[in-house]
Amino acid sequence: MTDKFQQLADRLDNAISQGDQSVIQAILLQASSAETARLLESLPPRERLRVWPQVTPKRCAKVLLALPQPLRRALIEQTDEAKLIIGLSQMEMDELADIDADLPIPVVSAMVQAMDAQRRQRYERVRDYPDQSAGGLMDVDISALRADVSIKAALRFLRRLRQREGTLPEHLDSLMVVDRDNTLLGIVPLSLLVSTEMDTSVREIMSTQVTSFTPEMPATSVAQTFKDKDLLSAPVVDHEHRLIGRITVDDVIDVIQDEADKALYSQAGLNNHPDMFAPIVQSATRRALWLGINLLTAFLAAWVIGLFEAAIEKIVALAVLMPVVASMGGVAGSQTLTLVTRGLALNQINRNNIIKLIGHEFSIGALNAILWASLVAVIALKWFGDWQLGLVFGLAMIIVLITGVLAGASIPPLLKRIGIDPALAGGVVLTTVTDVVGFFSFLGLATLLIL
């Protein structure tokens, strides 16, 4: 619970300032791996290095996996190889495949050598798929039943399996049913297994309407399907429909969270899952890129203003009011941009409805344009006592508000078509358009109508 997390954070902070290693250890034992990762993230670098050694060897790899990559790499450098190898031995294959790129090569070799043949084979199978695919998400440690056994025999099989392996796979909510060639026939939810007469056969109770994934499928599509169908787990099959893995909902939640975070961070030009206390030069460099792009577009807008220096020299009020025009266009556009970018990501906007949507947004923009144009025209008239200025201000407001919504609606599909992520670049392109159009229309109209 969040309040408990806050309590953990407070206690950890106390323990650090008192330098009491054993208290730090005790606090960490009460936190899950994900919580330990969040605690570490919230600490400044020096404190991190004091807390990290107190994470137990068994836990260390899972905590590393839950950390943003730069911090993970920094802590791996501070960890001795023996401790890492103990931690890694506690992980599932899909987790190993997500972290191995960050590990020192000797550790990876030692880890692979310590595996038995079966584990090694499984590991190599998962490693071949990219992180952000069904193959990268899946766990290959799956236990499957045959269709012709009875419930009683199935239960016996599960008891033996647990005796042999010591534990059953995490988050086991259903069992896969396969034939002799490992072709997926169906699934049996455990809740059915525990509530059916013992002499029934698995075939009679298995569901054959199974939602399955192929390993190449993008992780985001997998996540959407889990949400749409309220799944807890689902099989991954190859192109001959043979069972090769299983995806569980906990991995899917991570995908959903990552996607959401990406949408939020990329708008500000931050990398996904940024480290609050990343080294200053590293953070500054990353952010400088975004500031540089913005500087270019800002100078483009400045250049447009420069075209009308003569007009501004004569009517200084133009300089006073022009940022209002550009700013309103940006706000109107970003409302539409947010809506359309999200709709594209959810596959709710497509060629069937994009034209209607642009028309819809145009109407909304036009209504607001008339409203605000009238208001600002009156304000300009009262402020500067110049009805021509009011007229120009109002007209420019109409142009920029309508341009804003049209740009907001059309930029994301255009960016998507040329292969650029609208969530990343949409805001910059939009602001460039609304600034340039805002300044150009206001100053241009003034030159035409007043001078």
Added chain:
Amino acid sequence: MTDKFQQLADRLDNAISQGDQSVIQAILLQASSAETARLLESLPPRERLRVWPQVTPKRCAKVLLALPQPLRRALIEQTDEAKLIIGLSQMEMDELADIDADLPIPVVSAMVQAMDAQRRQRYERVRDYPDQSAGGLMDVDISALRADVSIKAALRFLRRLRQREGTLPEHLDSLMVVDRDNTLLGIVPLSLLVSTEMDTSVREIMSTQVTSFTPEMPATSVAQTFKDKDLLSAPVVDHEHRLIGRITVDDVIDVIQDEADKALYSQAGLNNHPDMFAPIVQSATRRALWLGINLLTAFLAAWVIGLFEAAIEKIVALAVLMPVVASMGGVAGSQTLTLVTRGLALNQINRNNIIKLIGHEFSIGALNAILWASLVAVIALKWFGDWQLGLVFGLAMIIVLITGVLAGASIPPLLKRIGIDPALAGGVVLTTVTDVVGFFSFLGLATLLIL
């Protein structure tokens, strides 16, 4: 799968244009309730009204639940009461409690009257908790075991329960164990139940280290705990630790998604889960609010510029360059703002580290300030051939970039303290600060140093 969803959308679009009701019905039968909701959302209003009657009565309530509230209400008005009541009878109690506020009162009465005493009691228990709390998320239809029974007896109990109710609760991954007074003693994962010898007692295999929630706990805290501890389900207990409900991961995923959407939409002043094709006047009104707030802040910035009309009249280059200063401050600030707002939401930023974080951000901002100030000073010098203007431009850039990051870091905690959601208001407050500081410092320095 998303591609399959796209196919569904395309086929539905064809069927609508051919006006073939039976094909529309067939397509909807292949979609889950959540997918049907997404299909409806992606249709323009007129098409929605053609598709909606083809949703089967059994499905209709679950589809309504998955829709954004305004669209849900609009469709409920188009649905006859008998159909609604059939749909509602298919829902779990927590789902009913989430939708009942949108239903016509006669439908709610008819629905409650059709319930047996047990269902009615359960419904009334859930209805009392707000949607966004553990109580609002929980399902009260829970089956619990006694600790002293054997596995064999437990399985017999589950078989009888399924015979009696026709089905077991959705997403059943574990069973709660209670004593005579319904006090929660522990939980037994089904995977353990199916892999343990029949004569073992439930007490021997139950886990007593249970993460449980009280009904008042906020839904976002519940979601964070599910993520931190990789839970599939968890019990809700009252203050005497008596079992009153059960929360499952599918409800938690909805909370996570809603929170993420809210963060994204609120930045643009849109309501959560906006309807792309909401009536134009309704959408325009909602957006006008945000435009109005922005207009106020833009005029505040304009007023600041107006203070320096004399300076601009003498040096028109000031008007050309001033938007660059304000814009860079806004970008630098919004990077920090995004990071800090997210960190606050994740409870990673607190009184222990906020001061260090502000110091960290200051250093990043100062580095970038020096970099970009030098660059823009040189550009201004080359462009306008005026070293004083270059100096003023560079100094103002330093001031606004540093102000931007400091404001970005301190606005969210301040807003949170006075009870305003930083995700909603942070951007507007930040832009106001960076615009005012940007214009004031640039034009003020010019007045001091050049005139």
